[in-house]
Amino acid sequence: MDDKYLPLLSKQNCWWEGRIEDDVHLTAWRAQAPHWMPFNLKELPLEAFSLNIITGPRQAGKTTLIKFAVEKLLKDGVQPKSIFYLRCDEVSDASQLREIIEAFLAHGGSGEVFIFLDEITEVAGWEKTLKGFVDDGDFRKAVVTASGSNAFQLRRGSELFPGRRGSGRDILVLPLSFRQYLEVVDAERAALIPRLAELHPILIAEARKLLAQLPRLQKHLLDYFQCGGFPLAIPSHLKHGYVSEDAKEAYKSWVVGDILKNGKSDAIGREILKVILSKAPTPVSWEGIAQETSIKSPPTVASYVELLERLFVILPLYAINPDTGSREFAKNKKLHLTDPFLWNLCEEWCLQKIERKTDVLAEACLAYHIARHLTAKYRARRLSERVAYWRNGHEVDVVAQSKDGLAGFEMKWSDKKTAFPYKVGPVKNVTYISRSYFNEKNPTVVPLAIFLAML
Template identity: 40%
Template structure:
């Protein structure tokens, strides 16, 4: 049975000018309180948590999202990287610039499948039309939790129902694992893929040590390396202390929170993310741990699939390759391939280097 039942009741109104209808639109209104008063975004759970943090920041990728229709954007990233908070911050900024009813947010966690997702979007589109909204920003959070979700998006795009809108989908690594983000050929418009990574050391400095950050000039090319590195050496002692803290807590939001709180809680949250992603991909948790261990023992040396296979119970390079590809698509690991500089080509068959995306994962997986 669809999650939303019935049609809009256009005869009922409430004093703030929003249609007062059956449970379907009321559910959407509950997730979009700024339709009533745009100031209510400040009472949003994620925004309040963000404001309460000792160290908070606005992800710079929000400035890179093209909000001119039509666009189908996909925001990816590991769990607990702050994707939901990021889109709420985007909403907060856009409320200063546009009609609040033109911003639609929906968390898809409670949806069973693509049929219910279609019902949700079409309910909003009816409300949008009745509110005389021409262009909308539609944000569908954790969309991968609805089974066969690409069918809903393709169905609505192919019928021209989203042609005047910007659609932003967020999801965990499962979009990348299943390749679902590639199922919209010719349907993305101005849309792009974005990845929300944990903070790099330099980004971490900007948030936690802003005065030190301002003293360290960014190096834009190799020609600047010697000059700027030399000028930064007077801050080496402070940089080393900051780096030790960064290597201890990492750049994930929960890791940064743990600097003044419970590090064990952060570790368990990210360990749960890795285990869940492995099991959802129908892979063996024990083999995954063996492969991670083999990589960590040799990191940062170059590795081959054959070399890793010798250290685990399943002596199959193909199995190792499949697991490492999973780790890449769940954003736990990056692989640096051997490059032939003279030919400007990648040597996929050669040994490659692998690195975890965040220092906190080193402690989790060792």
């Protein structure tokens, strides 16, 4: 190993000295209560050649997943110095990245090697560096796993490897869904809840059986509205009944820091988020947002929203033409934040009260969870790819696009029967989602806590 890199790499690869138990991420994970695995390790390919791409927001568990993969390899008998981890925010440029990887390959032995490149999107031109190693055959005995928090940059970079990723796959690590949250805080109850394989038709008979569990599920859902699924927020909320200021600051630093790293202004980002919070869940235009900010530029607003989508902060829903299934991009957009905790965080940061907040969070959670489900099912390139909304006289809050066609979901945080009229419109198969009201058909109405618990 090149001596000039040895101090940095020895510190990041403590298992080279046989001390995986001293790893800072695993130590912090085990000290946290409750704790959970961010991803099923069995789904991470670890046979050569593989080029895996892990995406997801910061502080959601990507690094923890990598460190557990290292621990698994060590337990399986892999030689410690055949496993290499690099935190790329300490790498100056693509040239240095190449030098470091070359130095490791020269000293990693002649057998399989395992290379983990964490937050690789911090290095401009990373994709060309990795492509060079792949094309030259240097990775033929390697399992390479690269992670990053900028979804579009990672996906765009991975497009340079068509047919060149071996057994590798794309892995999305997100904050816990409501069902995953239940598995952490109420595991016995969660184990009894069936999982929906398809969004439509909903398993009405199974949903009816869960009505006896609804009061408890409702309580968990309201807690989830406070802390969301982020690893730092959940333990704090369970222990204190609120999310600590340290946890809030960690996630605010992520949002602000990544806005700045991408050449944008955090002040303008804050202005735009403030308007989004004030309008939610009403569809808005880039022009309408721009008029309420200091920049007055619709293209600038669009660029900030695109960045915040890349960072897993915003989930945009575009209008859909139900006759053709195509998006109508010129129409107003519904702009949801993703995880519930982000709504609370941005409400404080932007000094913008969210009106009818529970209604807003309920609709946003519905859209986000349907987007997650479809993204996983179809390996979509972005969360917004298979979700939209429809409005023409009346509205369908979320339109899900699957191989079987369109399915609509209308969120009404209400228990009044009159809130759920039976309508026949261009979006067929519409299911109402309620606070606690249940109805089997004409129309089908399912409580949100039950629907999300089954998803």
